[in-house]
Amino acid sequence: MPSGDGRLSHDIDPSDRAPQDACGVFGVWVPPTETGRAEVSKLAYYGLYALQHRGQESAGIAVSDGSRIVVFKDMGLVAQVFDESVLNTLRGHIAVGHCRYSTTGSPTWENAQPTFRSTGHGGLALTHNGNLINTPELAARLDSADLTATTDTEVLTALLATAGGDRSEARIAAREGAGGPGGSSPLKRLEGGPMAAAREILPATRGAYSLVFMDEGKLYAARDPEGIRPLVLGQWEDCGWVVASETAALDIVGARFVREIEPGEMVEIDGDGVRSERFAEAKPKGCLFEYVYLARPDTTIAGRSVQATRVEVGRRLALEHPVEADMVMPTPESGTPAAIGYAEASGIPYGQGLVKNSYVGRTFIQPSQTIRQMGIRLKLNPLREAIEGKRLVVVDDSIVRGNTQRQVVSLLRDAGAAEVHVRISSPPVAWPCFYGIDFATRAELIAGNLDVEGIRDSIGADSLGFISLDELIAASQIQKDRLCRACFDGVYPIPVEESARGKHLLEPTRS
Numbered sequence: 184m185p186s187g188d189g190r191l192s193h194d195i196d197p198s199d200r201a202p203q204d205a206c207g208v209f210g211v212w213v214p215p216t217e218t219g220r221a222e223v224s225k226l227a228y229y230g231l232y233a234l235q236h237r238g239q240e241s242a243g244i245a246v247s248d249g250s251r252i253v254v255f256k257d258m259g260l261v262a263q264v265f266d267e268s269v270l271n272t273l274r275g276h277i278a279v280g281h282c283r284y285s286t287t288g289s290p291t292w293e294n295a296q297p298t299f300r301s302t303g304h305g306g307l308a309l310t311h312n313g314n315l316i317n318t319p320e321l322a323a324r325l326d327s328a329d330l331t332a333t334t335d336t337e338v339l340t341a342l343l344a345t346a347g348g349d350r351s352e353a354r355i356a357a358r359e360g361a362g363g364p365g366g367s368s369p370l371k372r373l374e375g376g377p378m379a380a381a382r383e384i385l386p387a388t389r390g391a392y393s394l395v396f397m398d399e400g401k402l403y404a405a406r407d408p409e410g411i412r413p414l415v416l417g418q419w420e421d422c423g424w425v426v427a428s429e430t431a432a433l434d435i436v437g438a439r440f441v442r443e444i445e446p447g448e449m450v451e452i453d454g455d456g457v458r459s460e461r462f463a464e465a466k467p468k469g470c471l472f473e474y475v476y477l478a479r480p481d482t483t484i485a486g487r488s489v490q491a492t493r494v495e496v497g498r499r500l501a502l503e504h505p506v507e508a509d510m511v512m513p514t515p516e517s518g519t520p521a522a523i524g525y526a527e528a529s530g531i532p533y534g535q536g537l538v539k540n541s542y543v544g545r546t547f548i549q550p551s552q553t554i555r556q557m558g559i560r561l562k563l564n565p566l567r568e569a570i571e572g573k574r575l576v577v578v579d580d581s582i583v584r585g586n587t588q589r590q591v592v593s594l595l596r597d598a599g600a601a602e603v604h605v606r607i608s609s610p611p612v613a614w615p616c617f618y619g620i621d622f623a624t625r626a627e628l629i630a631g632n633l634d635v636e637g638i639r640d641s642i643g644a645d646s647l648g649f650i651s652l653d654e655l656i657a658a659s660q661i662q663k664d665r666l667c668r669a670c671f672d673g674v675y676p677i678p679v680e681e682s683a684r685g686k687h688l689l690e691p692t693r694s
Contacts, residue, residue: 206296206619207234207282208310208414209432210395212402212452213423215249215276224273226425226436227280231261233435234428236479237312238284241295245308247399248275252306256281256295277402279395281310284621293332297396300344304376305399307344311336312428313391313412314619316679321388339388343396346380377403378451378460385449385462389677391470391618393444395426402426402452409468409676410446411618411667413484416457417441424452429482443485468667468676472620474659475609476580480520487660490520495658496608496650497524497578504648505529506576506604512536514579514591515563521608522578529576536570536577536595537563563594571599577644581609583622585629588642596643605644610652611635614673622670 209230213219227244242264243256253273257264261282281296297308315321315335322330322338329341377398391411396403404426406414417425417438425438433440444450447463470477473484480490500521511531513522516539526533540562575595582588592603611630615622625631629638639647652671656663669675 206284206310206312207231207237207428207432208312208393208395208426209234209280209428210310210397210402210404210426211278211423211436212425213276213419214421214454219276219423220248220274221271223275223278224270227278228261228265228270229436230425230427230432231280231282233432233479234282235261237428237477238282240290241283241292242281243295243297244273244278244280245297245299245397246273246275247277247306247308247397249277250399252299252308252397252399254297254299254308256292256297258290258292258295277397277400279308279310279397279402291332294334294337296336298332298334298336298340300340302344302380302398307340307377307396307398309336309340309343309394309396311339312393312414312619313407314617315339315388315392316390316617316677317388335390339384339392339394342384343377343380346383377401378449381405381449382462393428400453403449404444404452405449405462406444406446408447408463408466409667410443410465411468411470411676413469413473413478413482414444415440415442416444416450424457426450426452429478429484431479431482434481440483466676467665469661469665470618471655471659471666471668472581472609472616472670475655476517477620485661492658492660493520493580493608494524494527496655497521497526498528499524499654499658500578500606500608500648500650501525501528503651503654504606504646506606506646506648507574508576508602508604509573510534510536510570511576511578512570514577514587515539517581518577518579518608521580521606522576525576525578525606531576534569536566536575537591538566539563560594563591565594565598567598570595572601574602574604575600576604576606578606578608580607581612582607582629582638582642582649583612584627585638585642588644592643602645603643604646605639605642605648607647607649609655610649610671611638612670614670616670617675617679618667618669618677620670 209227211223211226213223224244224246239260241258242261245252245254279297283296297310300307318335318338325341330337392407393412393414394405413428415427415430417433418441419438427433430440446465446467447461449462450457450459474489474492478489482489508531511522511526511533513519515537595603612628613630615624622628667676
């Protein structure tokens, strides 16, 4: 339900357009005991809280008690949407949750997730991290009356809810038998329900999608054949199961990491455990930008610690772009691991030059023009005594539009820095992402329009250095051909038609 006064959340610093991932997804199945029914919504709440960095526009949880599904969602942060009284009303033993940052469809209550549909077999509540690239093609299969929101997730939910018709025995049998990876048992043939619908719809769905969904009795998950966005399976010792975007969310709720949901795999979870099958051949192309910025540092992706990767990138960055300086400092918090690595490899002392106000981020208060002009000072304040008169190496994870770095350099100079040398732990972001990050045109990207020297001049730094793509990939310890690097090199693993590009594809043309 929407907020009582109809207000939406706003970023207190609209000029600070850091890259945002589409969403965080979380699902939980626990035994239907009284304790489980009371705790499932709180487990989902804490899981979403751990994934808050992946989306700050809206949040929602759907819960099933075995006979019906209840959905509660609203605009705002997880802690703004849910409180104890709301969570106490969401009783059941299955839940799916979502925190959203919009990449298809406007940031409105109607577009918040989980989405819900009634089907011929009951209800369906679905959450989605990623971005589909054939949304117009998929939407053409539906009547306009089938859609009540303007997201690719809405289209996918409607298709899954209306899937059916004749499914030949051969078509079903072809997907039975061996089961999926990780030792899961084969999936028994289903005459209907979400898994049967997914078999029909997902092979025709292109783009990035890590899905966690549910009906009244079971929890489901699926991941696109390229595995662009992360999705992991965890388990509690007392026989509960959890699916989440990142391993950090498993840690927060006390679950043990079991394995990743594989590209092209879907799973079904209930009291009999986990059953798995493939709906498509795996063609792994995990997002390299997850290691740079999107994922939490305490997350593990494809067996590699994100924190360890970022520190190693910093070491390699120091070797690629050395400079004489007095202190290495991060732009908090995103630049901290790479700054640690840079200091280690360069021998330049590490120090703190900026203090971050952790409580400034998103708020229900619309900032005035005067407050906007304060810009980054609302979030970062310099430690003058630490930086005055010093030659600084300032390490950050990426430059997307250049606004943050420009303000940081100005802030440090105003505080008395003698020199400001900027080092970036990713290559220039020069190409748009169509798989779930919110830069969708080259015009939005400073590296899409300027070379390195032009960017240096634009942000006002004394020098500027980016890690090379080869060194970033080497730090990830993942083979180049198993990574999506499109935002860095323009090589898209799934071609995107021009007609399928844009955030407002399903919305009325704006005059």
